[in-house]
Amino acid sequence: MHEFxxxxxxxxxxxxxADGRRVRRARVHAGALLRVTEPVINQAFSAVADGSVAEGARVDLVIVPVRMTCRSCGSTSTSVDPFAVCAGCGGTDIDTEGGDDLVLESIQMAEAAHVPGNSRGDRGDPVRPS
Incomplete structure (x- = not known):
């Protein structure tokens, strides 16, 4: 099973x-061509995360469409169905672009920890001159 x-x-x-902190949730963007579903990826993730900082965490899956261009009629479209046919002519001779990415968008920690400074990327309070 490729899901593992x-x-x-x-x-x-x-x-x-996570850098050693416990994780409750992960949001992942997966291309349609990877052919994964949220229930199956969560089952596989549960098995591989056993004993890790992500034990018991859930994966929220966002499927990213694949861009298709039909070689027969030139029509372009997007689809989350990896087995889609051309929406214009029904043809199967199509080129695909994208749809195979796997990107970790975000994680949610089990416990929120206070980090001083700007939470939008600041690594803490700036050094102040004495």
Missing amino acids: GIAEAILAAVEKR
Whole structure:
């Protein structure tokens, strides 16, 4: 099952971003061509995350559409169905673009920790001259 490989990749990214802190949730963008569903990826993630900082965490999956261009009629469209046919002519001779990305968008920690400074990217209070 390819879902376990995807779940392991998600776990590696989650662990790196969590930096040892417990994780409750992860939001992941997955391209339509990866052919994963949220229930199946959560089952695989649960298995690979056992004993890690993400044990018991849930994956919220956002499917990113694939862009399709029909070689027969030139029509372009997007679809979350990896087996879609041309919306214009019904043809199957299509080129695809994108749809194979896997991106960890965000994680939610189990416990919020106060970080001084601007939460939008600041690493803490600036050094103030004495």
